[in-house]
Amino acid sequence: MTQRAPALLSFTNAGLTRGTTLVFDGLTLHLNERRIGLIGDNGAGKSSLFRLACGLDAPQTGSVTVQGEEAFRINTRKPNCVGMMFQNPDDQIIFPTVEEELALGLTATGTPRRDAIGQARSFLDTRGLQDWADRSVNSLSQGQRQHVCWLAILLSSPSLVLLDEPFASLDLPSQALLHEDMARVPQPIIVSTHLLEHLHDFDRVVWLDKGRVRADGRPAAVCAAYRADVRQRIADRTATVS
Template identity: 60%
Template sequence: MPPHTDPSSADHGIRLESVVLERGAQRVFDGLSLELRDARIGVIGDNGAGKSSLFRLISGLEQPGEGRVRVHGCDTVADRRQLSQHVGLMFQNPDDQIIFPTVAEELAFSLTARGESRGEARRQARDFLARRGLAAWAERAIGELSQGQRQQVCLLALLISRPATLLLDEPFASLDLLSQARLSAQLAASDQQVLVSTHVLDHVHDFERVLWLAQGRVQADGPGREVCEAYAQDVRRRAEMDLPHA
């Protein structure tokens, strides 16, 4: 399936140019090139396919050995200090991301990192929560929150800082159905570009674009419905091959 194209300017969206990424003796990506401009993009594939590595490259947590990555006009190596203005990454485990003891402090940190004073950041954080009907969360201790609620705090911390692109790495993996539905609704309401890596295909099935990664390569790239169904069929085929024969 051919990748989507967009006539927008070169500074809009994310561009990977012949990227090589090596981790020890393993070559994760070998000349990967992508243009990611669609508003909603899913990334699917088996464990070890390169989904998290792709997000780490885009967010600047890893650097390409060859090639380059540009995010809304910023080179992830040369312009690394500016990247947080353009892209935010939500990790698989919220405990790897949350730093502060209360919800308001965690959200305020996203704003102080962008130059707001501590007092103004806390005021904006409380207002932000109140507008979402979560005013009572402001002084709640992070340790008292459920896994789904901590995941929601991580997303709120990204939303309040307003990066152009949100990267969500397996955000549904440890959530119950109600928490998954709430997270999906939040994503649907956002006007930011959203990239979601997931094994829960239902959540990206209706996305305008889905990438299927396999061993660091793009196996398929196209409308969510088509790519998710192709991947699901491939998984079923491989599972049947593993069954013992009578």
């Protein structure tokens, strides 16, 4: 009998408590699709799910695995296996110039720094951004810094890409360009967003509600259910106030 390959990303009875707050209590979720959306209110657990997936946090109970490997060990065993773009680029960017920031992912896997810088410059050339190479990151707008984080992920070519509210600081043209870029990337991508229109062509959407999976399935159905729930909650609140 052929052994079934492990899911790309799996949460099995995963529990996480941060301080006195219970974030996840027995979360079980297996993700394999090429494009997955993650939706829900602020505080639903979306960013915490990503932190578990990329190894920044470890579950207190249960397990979280990436390609069968424990996620909290993944950065040591398989550098650049998971690429994550944080909601705030200032929480992610380390180096003072664009080319140095882009080169970071390459040096993490053993590429000599000089070669990594050269590859970063060549990559920027292919994107028509050659003038960005030696620019100070501090001279860029919030949206441009977010774009630098996206370019760093593309250059490092991780096996799995996690994007936490990637459209939040982008204007409409930049949102459209990022959406097109995401469609072309061969790796699986999981996107957390409040802008549900960007998920219409995805394979799957998961709705998190207070650390639990409220709905899971096709984008149109799950997003419609979430919108209806929000409308009902607002109507209930208005009725209570009145």
